[in-house]
Amino acid sequence: MTRYVYPFGAPDDAHDELPDAPALLGGKGAGLRAMARMGIPVPPGFTITTEACAFHDEHHGALPDALDGEVRAAMRGLEALLAMGFGDTSNPLLVSVRSGARVSMPGMMDTVLNLGLNDATVEGLARASGDARFAWDSYRRFVQMYGDVVLGMKPASKHDHDPFEEILDARKRERGVRDDTALSVDDLRALVGDFKKLILERCGEAFPDDPWTQLWGAVKAVFRSWANPRAVTYRRLNHLSSQGGTAVTVQAMVFGNLGDDCATGVAFTRDPSTGERRFYGEFLVNAQGEDVVAGTRTPQPIVGGGYPGAPPSLGDLMPDAWRDLQRVAGELEAHFRDMQDIEFTIQRGRLWMLQTRAGKRTAKAMVRAAVEMANEGLITRDEAMLRVDAARLDDLLHPTLDPKAPRTVLARGLPASPGAATGRVVFHADDAEALAAKGEAVILVRLETSPEDIHGMHAAQGILTARGGMTSHAAVVARGMGKCCVAGCADLDVSYARGELTARTAQGPVVLKRGDVITLDGSKGEVILGALPRTAPALDAYWTTLMAWVDEARRLRVRTNADTPHDARVARSYGAEGIGLCRTEHMFFDEQRILAVREMILAHDADARRVALAKILPMQREDFVGIFTAMEGLPVTIRLLDPPLHEFLPAEPAQIADVARALGVTPEAVAARVTALHEANPMLGHRGCRLGITHPEIYDTQVRAIVEAAVRCQRDGVRVVPEIMIPLVGTAAELSLLRARCLAVADAVLRDEGASLDYTVGTMIELPRACVTADAIAANADFFSFGTNDLTQTALGLSRDDAGRFLGDYVAQGIYAKDPFVTLDRDGVGALVRMAVEKGRAVKPALKVGICGEHGGDPESVGFCHDVGMDYVSCSPFRVPIARLAAAQAAVRAKGGDA
């Protein structure tokens, strides 16, 4: 029979090892269970499994029959252990009810604290704690939280008023006080009454006094929250499965708000911004945990600043608890073999751990922590490489603000997530999304962020908040996303109503409106007026170490897609080992030659085309000399002309007139030809090698330019490795014809020049037909390069230009796990690629195989390329290091090193 409830924290509890605790108990439940097994102090409790949630989802909200008995038994165990009673009026047991899915989803799921309080037990709590104000404040908070979370009274958006807060504010105004803490027990008691009345009015049912009714209500609310829109959005944005569900952890309450010998805090075992091995966190004295995370009070650092006037550290205030916390942190790192993100409460001087999980960190921290943990012997080098999220390396490779450029700093806040971002000020997540969709860079400015701002944070280049600390929602989420964030910027006033941001500077207030441009320096915590020049990033020694390990571990070569000598040089500096795709069409758009290109296209016969091509030849030759020189000694794969010719045609009357003059015809005749060349589906039209078949003189000219350039470079002492690539091949016959023609032209050039040259001729594999007939095609190919952009378009019947209208719906509904243009569709496109590799190698075992679609820079896709036995991947210059790491990770995984 399925077991749905797992207790933890009883000292004599053996806690059997579970095969996949996070899947069953959620990350939070598994962490608590692990800590309890290690003897670390956790308030005892029990976890209801994710399987119960799955049952709930599948049975339209019903719970398994056995659950009631199991929960009651666990609660009895808890009562016995703590010598308290759930609902007991003299010594009431209060519990927290928290969600926890397999993968941590910060802020996404709802939590209820202080559950078990009612008009009777509150008095017991007052007596037991000796603090009636505390008891009634806890009760007031509980009723409010229960109304919000369980009874669905939480406002749909932050812009709406929370009705409980309105009542609270009214009471404070009435009493003439600013802080909640200034309210009396009677005030709090009255507030509880008002809150309950509101609940009855709004919900048509009374607030449940019975603790068991409260508990089941909260459990079901947690289960329901799994499918709430914010959670769904989070999972979608983070490519998390919607399967699985959440567990519910019911845990005895401990209190950080019982007095000045109490505290609550969150911390990381290493610095999540830099990865440095130092204890890093914040705490609040006499507070509940939610106060830290929500950012409503700015917490103080656990480790003191050490400068005069710095707030006291935890060690200063509670040395015993601080010692315990350091010891626990060490034990947790040793156990989990990773940097931990922990939550704790100190109740009357005693430390209680409430959570541990792998800490989110910046890309920089990810690299440093991984390298240092490997050097410390905590993990192996293979594990270190797997610990770095390859996709996140992007953050390190993009330019940072030029430190020498003068900057007008408007305000300083916390350096919550490093990097730099420039964009237009917006104040609402929806606005951020809308403006970003139009191609504008935006900075989302909020008093504080909350889970419903996630989509706006995604859309923004950077996030700026006026409140909240280094572990506030904004900071944690921004670091996870690799977005720059400046948080807790107290010198800023944000008015949503006026749509204004006011910086109180030494020179007086500066007011910014929606749309004004600012720059954030996330590493320094600065808010800067206007845009700022940026410089290439400086990569540190940890990076260098990691990449050395990576290059040693990987089997896949990494090349770049580059069409210019500049791009080639950038890519080479990032470790590119050749060019996998040099597109020649971009060269055709050059202002100097587009007229000749148009003449060529609009010419009525091959002879006229040849006249135009003769003008292009010397320019093409110079292009290739530049690229060969930049890539000296490394292979350069040049793709012959690919796009449909009408892409080059003039649209403007002036351009049409130019072409008409050059061709000696009327503008009307040119316009008519332009119209005639229109295609219904250009993606499937007259392009790629079809141009080579019907207009052979174009490819002849390109091959001549390549070979002449190569010969010239060789004479200048530059070693060249040219690879001529024929695009869009669908049949063996196309390649056979075009290859023969390439060889004939190349041989003629070499004969004329009296030179020799090693070069190869291969093909892009980008049509399903090419995949299924790859054996026949391989006979005439020295190499295959998978053009997975077009292969995705054709295999899925999906135009990249048009898919925007429904691709969002598709990913949201889980029809595609990910955007197939970003991550290679392994089951579909991948199956075709695998088939082509196998068929090609079957007839030509030494066939060189690579990928040059944009998937070549996507870590998951690179893993596939490794698995399928490719020789290399090729990607854009900035993604070369990502591909190198992903290649190493694939190699490590393949040898069974997955940690």
Add this chain to the structure above:
Amino acid sequence: MTRYVYPFGAPDDAHDELPDAPALLGGKGAGLRAMARMGIPVPPGFTITTEACAFHDEHHGALPDALDGEVRAAMRGLEALLAMGFGDTSNPLLVSVRSGARVSMPGMMDTVLNLGLNDATVEGLARASGDARFAWDSYRRFVQMYGDVVLGMKPASKHDHDPFEEILDARKRERGVRDDTALSVDDLRALVGDFKKLILERCGEAFPDDPWTQLWGAVKAVFRSWANPRAVTYRRLNHLSSQGGTAVTVQAMVFGNLGDDCATGVAFTRDPSTGERRFYGEFLVNAQGEDVVAGTRTPQPIVGGGYPGAPPSLGDLMPDAWRDLQRVAGELEAHFRDMQDIEFTIQRGRLWMLQTRAGKRTAKAMVRAAVEMANEGLITRDEAMLRVDAARLDDLLHPTLDPKAPRTVLARGLPASPGAATGRVVFHADDAEALAAKGEAVILVRLETSPEDIHGMHAAQGILTARGGMTSHAAVVARGMGKCCVAGCADLDVSYARGELTARTAQGPVVLKRGDVITLDGSKGEVILGALPRTAPALDAYWTTLMAWVDEARRLRVRTNADTPHDARVARSYGAEGIGLCRTEHMFFDEQRILAVREMILAHDADARRVALAKILPMQREDFVGIFTAMEGLPVTIRLLDPPLHEFLPAEPAQIADVARALGVTPEAVAARVTALHEANPMLGHRGCRLGITHPEIYDTQVRAIVEAAVRCQRDGVRVVPEIMIPLVGTAAELSLLRARCLAVADAVLRDEGASLDYTVGTMIELPRACVTADAIAANADFFSFGTNDLTQTALGLSRDDAGRFLGDYVAQGIYAKDPFVTLDRDGVGALVRMAVEKGRAVKPALKVGICGEHGGDPESVGFCHDVGMDYVSCSPFRVPIARLAAAQAAVRAKGGDA
């Protein structure tokens, strides 16, 4: 060592059996060899193999070293056998040199007769034959033919003058005679001199007197003719391989022009128009074979008309030869087990066979001959089915002229190829092609046709000639093409110069110009003024017999693609066993509902869409009631909406205004939406099941209409078998979501109606991704229907709308063997289809599988569908019988019955 020469016709020659004689010796050489082995009188000779031609092609015109010796040895054998000498001045051996490829290509290859004549041997021939005029006429013809064929003096086009004919005409004018026969020996001798002078002038080299030089010149000319443009065109149009080459047959001349006891003729062992078992042919007394075929003299029937005034039959004139000919015909049919097309010459009363080959015949004849041969026991029923070219059945299924309609007959000719055709008069093949390309139906009118008219005959609906008989070029080729032809219409004058056709009618001359409309009745040989109403064809008893065998032999079911009750009924009358594809989009274009459709598309939300769809629902329901009723008892597969919605949008301002009014918005707003919905590649865009995912209410409405219609029909006692088909599925998830939604809607309707219904939900497989993931997709599909039109577009990356620009080049260069939109690309698309069938059946062995692309009516593709194990094919109504036959042929072939 390769042997290049095979003699035949020596009485003591054993003639070893050759494994594939037609491939090695060509059809003509193999036929002669076979006849010789059977003891049938053939003039002896020898055949130079196709391998020598291939050598010639591969070695830039050089011949194999061994060939000279082999040819000389064979010639010595011939001389010894006939007691004549090649080049001998007293008893000269003359030979014909003829081409002959594996597959007969009528008129495509060149022939030289009377080879061996020169100024010395002509005197020997005169003495030996006792007829100096005959000898000098033969010499004159030989020089002319040699100049034309071997020395390349033949005019490039019929429109140009033949320089030899000009000299001949001048001589006749000078002598004041009309016929060649009225020229004297001296005239002929002078002509030979003039011809030789012309050759020297034009070619810069003298006519070769040496017979061996003549022979090698002729052999090489035959080899060269394999690659001449007409031959290449013929092979392309008939999908014949350009590999193989032609053989050369060198054969001792026999003469049908030595006097009135001589004749020459061509015949069929059965009637090639009707298939009736009767000897059928024509002959000319005292003539050479070329005279019959070329149509310059109108020959007389071999079997007399039996009516008073009919010309004498061959039996009347030469009873012994006629008896021999009948015997030979019987032997040949028995040997080759097929109707034969034979050529013969009677020299001084003795029959010589010059050729035998399978006779080309009309579709009607094909069916009758096959059925009768099977009934006679000559072939099996399986062979009979294989003997009928399924593609040709089309000829029988198309309408014929209404016999009751009044007709103005302009002229009567020979009923050379049956059927009816109406079109505009054109006089030149190029003109026919040009006008046909503009969508005009044309009738090609010629004095006589020749191989260079082939492309015009292809383009024309029918062919009309003023000269030539039932076995003239026009007649033979037209029958082969299944085109209607009236030949030898002596009452017509054709003037190419004036572009006029004059019919000498009883009422006086009627002059028709280019562009005037005429109708041909190919079955009666009538030329009719204007257009005539047509009626459905009457299919005869042979047809009925054949189709009964077909239905017994085939395993594949044959359905039809039909969108209307009318099409459904037509298809059913042709044997359709259900509808394999009922497209619903055509219904949306109906004038009554297009406005509602546009409202639906342009609506801003699902509710507004529902309002519009509610208007469409009852109309859709009526559509389905009509189709279900027409197809009572048979399955009907209905495809839910497939095309991108913008196809339905208004383009004209008036339509835009209508929609704007209906939606209550401005025309500008509608125009803007129309523009916004434009797609770059609509083929790969927002269409098919993607509409179902994003606009579920559309599919909901269609499913409701289907189920409501089915319930209504059931109540009316009409048995319905609805199959709901979801198009463009690429992932299992799409089908799973949409299938669930279909079932939900259908169940709701059935619940409301209190009815039950057997229906299935399946999918089109038309994307490569669907093929490679067909196992996952099959889990949610009751059936697969391959949409090979779109699968071809996506697998080959080839837009059907745009491919016209290069597909011609591609087929011409052999890159695609055939147009992949006509005949399924077996290696590419076929491999994907096979994969999908295998994967689908692996998880669901009973999965029903069919095809509904246009390939379902192409015989070769139907064969593939059988081989791959499909359950049915679906095609347009008129192609249903073709598909039935093709299915039977595939079944017969599969059991090894290929003959």
